[in-house]
Amino acid sequence: MGIGTQIVLQDAVNGLLLGGVYAAVAVGFSLVWGVLNVVNLAHGALVMLGAYATYWFAASGHLDPLATLPVVGYALFLFGYGLQRFVINRVIGTSFLVTFLLTFGLQLLITNLALAWWTADVRSVTTAYSGWALTVGAVVVPAVRLVGAGAAVLMAAALAAIMRWTQFGMAVQATALDREAARLMGIPVARIYARTFALAAATAGMAGGLISLSFPIFPAMGTGYTLVAFVVCVLGGLGSVAGAVVGGFLLGLAQTFASAWVGPNYNNIVAFSALILMLVVRPAGLFGRAGHFRG
Amino acid sequence: MKGNHRALVSVLGTIGLLVGLAGIRPSAAADVLAIGAPLAATGADAREGALSKQGYDLWADTVNAKGGIPVGGKHYQVRILYYDDQSKPQISAELTDKLISQDHVDFLLGPYGSPTTFADAPIAERYRIPMVEANGAARKIFAQGYRYTFGVLSPADEYAVSMLKAALTFHPRPQTVAFLAADDLFSLEVASAARDWAQHHGLEVVYFQKYPVGTTDLSAPLTSIKALQPDLLIGSGHLQESLLIMKEAQTLNLNTHFFGFTVGPTTPDFAKALGPAADGVFASSQWTPDVKYQGPVFGSAQDYAKAFEQKYGFVPDYHAAESTAAGVALQLAIEKAGSVDPQKVRDALATLDVMTFYGPIHFTPQGINTAKPMVTVQIQHGHVVTVWPPDVASARAIYPEPVWSARR
Numbered sequence: 001m002g003i004g005t006q007i008v009l010q011d012a013v014n015g016l017l018l019g020g021v022y023a024a025v026a027v028g029f030s031l032v033w034g035v036l037n038v039v040n041l042a043h044g045a046l047v048m049l050g051a052y053a054t055y056w057f058a059a060s061g062h063l064d065p066l067a068t069l070p071v072v073g074y075a076l077f078l079f080g081y082g083l084q085r086f087v088i089n090r091v092i093g094t095s096f097l098v099t100f101l102l103t104f105g106l107q108l109l110i111t112n113l114a115l116a117w118w119t120a121d122v123r124s125v126t127t128a129y130s131g132w133a134l135t136v137g138a139v140v141v142p143a144v145r146l147v148g149a150g151a152a153v154l155m156a157a158a159l160a161a162i163m164r165w166t167q168f169g170m171a172v173q174a175t176a177l178d179r180e181a182a183r184l185m186g187i188p189v190a191r192i193y194a195r196t197f198a199l200a201a202a203t204a205g206m207a208g209g210l211i212s213l214s215f216p217i218f219p220a221m222g223t224g225y226t227l228v229a230f231v232v233c234v235l236g237g238l239g240s241v242a243g244a245v246v247g248g249f250l251l252g253l254a255q256t257f258a259s260a261w262v263g264p265n266y267n268n269i270v271a272f273s274a275l276i277l278m279l280v281v282r283p284a285g286l287f288g289r290a291g292h293f294r295g
Numbered sequence: 296m297k298g299n300h301r302a303l304v305s306v307l308g309t310i311g312l313l314v315g316l317a318g319i320r321p322s323a324a325a326d327v328l329a330i331g332a333p334l335a336a337t338g339a340d341a342r343e344g345a346l347s348k349q350g351y352d353l354w355a356d357t358v359n360a361k362g363g364i365p366v367g368g369k370h371y372q373v374r375i376l377y378y379d380d381q382s383k384p385q386i387s388a389e390l391t392d393k394l395i396s397q398d399h400v401d402f403l404l405g406p407y408g409s410p411t412t413f414a415d416a417p418i419a420e421r422y423r424i425p426m427v428e429a430n431g432a433a434r435k436i437f438a439q440g441y442r443y444t445f446g447v448l449s450p451a452d453e454y455a456v457s458m459l460k461a462a463l464t465f466h467p468r469p470q471t472v473a474f475l476a477a478d479d480l481f482s483l484e485v486a487s488a489a490r491d492w493a494q495h496h497g498l499e500v501v502y503f504q505k506y507p508v509g510t511t512d513l514s515a516p517l518t519s520i521k522a523l524q525p526d527l528l529i530g531s532g533h534l535q536e537s538l539l540i541m542k543e544a545q546t547l548n549l550n551t552h553f554f555g556f557t558v559g560p561t562t563p564d565f566a567k568a569l570g571p572a573a574d575g576v577f578a579s580s581q582w583t584p585d586v587k588y589q590g591p592v593f594g595s596a597q598d599y600a601k602a603f604e605q606k607y608g609f610v611p612d613y614h615a616a617e618s619t620a621a622g623v624a625l626q627l628a629i630e631k632a633g634s635v636d637p638q639k640v641r642d643a644l645a646t647l648d649v650m651t652f653y654g655p656i657h658f659t660p661q662g663i664n665t666a667k668p669m670v671t672v673q674i675q676h677g678h679v680v681t682v683w684p685p686d687v688a689s690a691r692a693i694y695p696e697p698v699w700s701a702r703r
Contacts, residue, residue, distance in 0.1 A: 007522050010547075014514035112337060120341035122535045124542065124568035131545050131572070131699055142546030214546065215511060216538040216568065220338065224511050259515030264506030265478050267515075 006138045011260045012253065013141055019252025020149025021214075022228050024207035026236070026244040027156050028200030029229035034239025035176040035196045036092060041103040042083075043229055044222030045110035046201050050076055050208025051217040052118060058125045058212075065125050065213055066147065072209045073202040080201020084194040092193060093179075107222065114219035125212040148210040153245065155203055160241040162199070172196050176239065231275050237285025246286060250274075328364065328371045328635060330355075330625075331378075331394030332404040333415060338382025339509055342534060343614050344407040346562070347430055349607055350618025351375055351404055354626075357592065357602070364626050367633050373622075380406055384414035391418040400424070401635055404621055405444075407614075409433035409451065409481035416444040425628075425641045429621035430614065433481045437661040445644050446663045447620045447656055448581050451481055453669045455489030455529050457579045458555040461671035461683035462527055463496065465694040469526035469552060473502035475516055475540065477532035482508075485557050486531040501525050510536065514543050521549040526695075530556045538568055545572055545699055552695030553577055561612040566677050575696035576674045581613035582620075582653055583670055583681045585689040590651035592623050599652040612679075620653035627651075 029043045050072050057068040087106070091098045132143035163169035175182040175192045183189050211217070211225075228251065236247020251271060258270035278285060332351060335344030355373045363370035376398055380387035387406045394400045395418065403419055405412050405428020412431025419426035420441050428444060432451040436444065455474075462469050472493050476486035483505060490500050501523045504516055517540065520528060528551045530540050537559030544554070559565050560578035584600035593599040599619070603611040624647060629635060632643035648657040654667035671683035673692055680690035 003522055007518055010518045010521075011515055014512075014518060014547075018512050018514065115337060115341060120345055121564050122342060122538055122568060123564070124538055126568070126570045126572065130542075131548075131702075133546060133548055135548075140546075140548050145546060214542065216535045216542065218342070218535055220341065221511075224509065228511075255512070256515045259506075259513075260519055263504050264475075264510065264513060264516045265504070267510070267512075268507055 007260070009137075009139045011256050013139055015253035015256030016249060017142070017145040017149045017252070018256060019249035020145075020152040021207065021211055021248075022232050022252050023156055023245040023248025024148075024152030024203065024210055025225045026229040026232035026248050027159055027241055028203035028207070029226075030233045030236070030238060030240070030244045031159070031200045031203075032197055033233060035172055036088075036193055037096070038088065038092070038099045038103065039096075039230075040197075040200070041100065041226055042106040042110060043200075043204055044224065044226030045107045045114075046076060046080065046204035046222075047208040047211065047225045048114060048217070048219060048222035049079070049110065050205030051212040051221065052114065052208075053205065054209035054212045055123055055125050055217060058127070059123075065127060065209055066151070069151070069206050069209045073206040076205025077198045077202040080204075081194050081198035083201070084197035085190070088197065089190055089193060107226070111219050111222060118219060120219060122216050122218045124216045127213070130213075142214070144213040148213055151210055152207065152248075155206055156241050156245050159199070159203060163241065168192075168195065231271050234275050234285055235278055237287035240287045243285055243287030326363070326369060326371055328373045328402065328629075329398065329400045330373055330375045330402045330404055331391070331398060331400035332375055333378050333380040333387045333390040333394065333406045333411070335382040335407045335411070336377075336379035338380075339533065340382040340407045340411075342562070342564070343430070343558075344382070346612065346614035347407045347618040348377065349603075350429070350611070350615035351622055353603055353606055353615070354592075354619045354622030356606075358622070358626060364629050366629060366635055371629075371635065373626075375404065376400060380411055382408070382411070384410045387411040388414040388418055391415040395419075395422045395424050401637065402427070402625055402640065404618075404625070405429055405431055405446070409436060409484075410479060412436055412444075412446075413480065416441050419443045423641075424637050425625070425644055427621045427625045427628075427644065429617040431481075432663075433484050434663075435480065435484065437659070437663045441662060442645075443641055444662050445624065445658050447624050447653070448617045448664060449667055449669045450663050450665065451484045452488030454485040454557040454579050455531055455555070456492045457669035457683070458529060458557075458577055458671050459489055459493055459496070459498065459527070461577070461692065462553055462555070462694075463498075464683070465553075465692060469498065471499045471501045471523070471525040472527040472529060473520045473523060473525040473551075474500065474504070475513070475520075475528070475530050475532070476503075476505045477508045477536060478505040479508050482531045482533075482557070486529070489529060489531070498527075506532075506536075508533070508536075510539075512543075513539055514547060517543050517547055517549050521547060525551055527551060527553040527555065530554075530559075532556075532558065534559045534562055534564065538565065541569055541572060541576065548699055550698045554696060555579070560674055561672060561679055562614070563609050563612065566674055566679070571677075571702050572699075573674050574676065574702055575693055577682075577692075577696075578672050578674075578679075579669050580672050580679075580681075581667075581669060582616040583613070583672055583679065584610055584616075585681050586654065586670060586687045588650065588652055588654045590623075590649065590653075592626065593619070593652045596652045616653050620651055620656065623651050623653070624649075624656050
């Protein structure tokens with residue numbers, strides 16, 4: 001195996017592992033957009049909260065980041081539920097712009113509260129297994145990132161299963177298809193919305209927990225992930241778990257190869273070129289259908 | 296006639312009142328110097344901005360506790376007025392204008408970072424208000440012919456070069472170097488200067504790439520670098536990117552003899568965030584608490600570090616020290632001018648030649664302080680120690696750095 005092939009393989013591995021993280025960030029964003037028709041600009045801030053929750057568990061309780069993931073997810077579930085029920089629900093059904101402004105404001109508020117409470121210190125979760133890696137030939141597969149990407153796919157699969165096979169999931173799908181009809185069928189739309197948002201917040205929080213294993217964390221980290229979620233949703237198509245996962249892997253691979261072959265400075269250029277191309281060629285994305293959510 | 300008289304009296308009375316008020320104002324404010332500082336509290340530079348603010352505050356509090364700055368028999372207390380420039384040059388420039396035109400500050404202390412300093416300098420120039428800055432090292436700032444901007448720190452081209460100078464004294468002599476630079480004015484200037492220096496001193500530059508500021512992933516360039524097996528890897532960027540490079544180098548098992556960063560390892564967060572993984576990492580620094588300098592206001596570098604630690608609970612890095620030094624330079628210039636007139640203080644700054652806890656301060660005609668050398672430091676057992684130049688060094692460098700499997 002030549003050195004060139006090794007680098008390409010390593011880049012492919014890097015891209016897929018990064019893509020897993022992107023998918024984890026994007027599924028919740030896609031869910032909220034598809035069901036509530038809200039582009040949640042505060043999604044990245046929820047990712048940041050999850051990363052910090054994981055950090056605090058690890059730093060002050062010496063708890064393993066992977067073990068605390070469900071707890072972090074549940075905490076974010078409750079936070080998301082409250083946020084939706086008492087804040088975002090008040091503007092649901094008004095214009096798109098109002099929800100846009102509200103979530104933008106929430107993002108600023110959460111980020112700046114984090115800045116005030118936790119300072120701008122850059123932190124990092126370091127575990128005993130942080131440096132572990134599988135070596136396949138000359139290709140290194142970092143353990144924490146493999147676990148991160150694996151957990152991300154599991155999380156997405158669990159979400160898809162909930163959407164497809166539970167009564168709650170069907171109610172969510174019905175609400176996404178036709179809010180008024182769902183209400184007439186006796187589906188408590190406000191509660192469905194709150195639970196959907198809470199579920200999305202939980203996935204965002206767990207994504208943050210996974211991110212904290214491999215990347216430095218700081219209050220402003222969320223903005224970049226909101227952008228990532230946005231691009232992934234456009235690529236993969238709105239309102240489908242499969243779309244978010246495939247879009248995540250596509251973006252991860254595209255950014256990694258752009259970095260490797262053209263230069264690290266081109267990864268956003270490539271990402272947003274792909275976004276524009278997709279909007280021109282196939283506005284609904286690879287898997288998407290407007291006003292719909294599929295497991 | 297009588298009506299006219301009364302009108303005249305009331306007009307005169309009003310004028311008198313206004314003059315009186317006007318008279319009261321300067322005398323009440325006379326003993327306080329208002330100093331403006333647009334400084335990042337949010338945005339990409341929030342962390343460094345906070346460190347700079349602590350440096351400025353420590354200077355102001357120390358001066359005020361000592362009774363203020365003596366000028367012609369009077370003692371002026373200093374009051375620093377901060378605005379958050381959100382790490383954005385455009386906003387920083389607008390705030391500088393606001394500080395001067397609306398808040399009527401007497402002097403300016405600089406923002407954090409070269410892009411913002413570059414944006415603020417022309418505003419200071421336009422209003423002829425001296426700006427002593429501590430956190431903008433790009434040469435470009437000082438190549439515009441400005442007369443009111445003074446930087447107390449060593450210029451950008453020294454940042455990475457000082458690490459290369461140190462590396463060339465190590466055995467075995469390094470042969471190859473890779474550079475990763477953030478795509479901003481300062482980081483690129485630092486890396487480009489170091490690349491030129493390397494090429495002129497027999498080091499082969501095997502990799503040179505820039506990445507967008509605040510990037511979340513650098514595994515691709517690190518994979519390319521790993522294949523090239525350079526002796527030295529120099530990162531020219533910001534704290535979070537330096538951390539990212541170390542974390543990803545660890546997971547990719549990328550080993551070099553020398554990981555060096557222009558920004559990061561000297562801030563307390565770095566070793567705290569990485570733990571044992573930080574051991575052996577090199578950095579250049581404007582200043583360390585173990586250098587052997589001494590001067591007015593704070594005494595020695597060690598005295599300064601002690602005062603800082605007492606106030607904030609941790610040992611200061613160079614961001615805080617250089618910011619304090621900017622305040623000290625301004626203070627010494629005001630004392631030397633014997634006046635608070637901006638023009639006279641500017642002239643005093645231009646000819647200032649003093650030794651401080653931070654090192655010698657003497658500005659070139661362009662306004663940058665080249666009198667003070669940079670130092671190269673290394674993290675050894677969780678502590679930042681100075682390893683170069685030999686005359687101020689407190690420890691011997693460990694080279695080559697341990698491989699990843701040996702860092703736990």
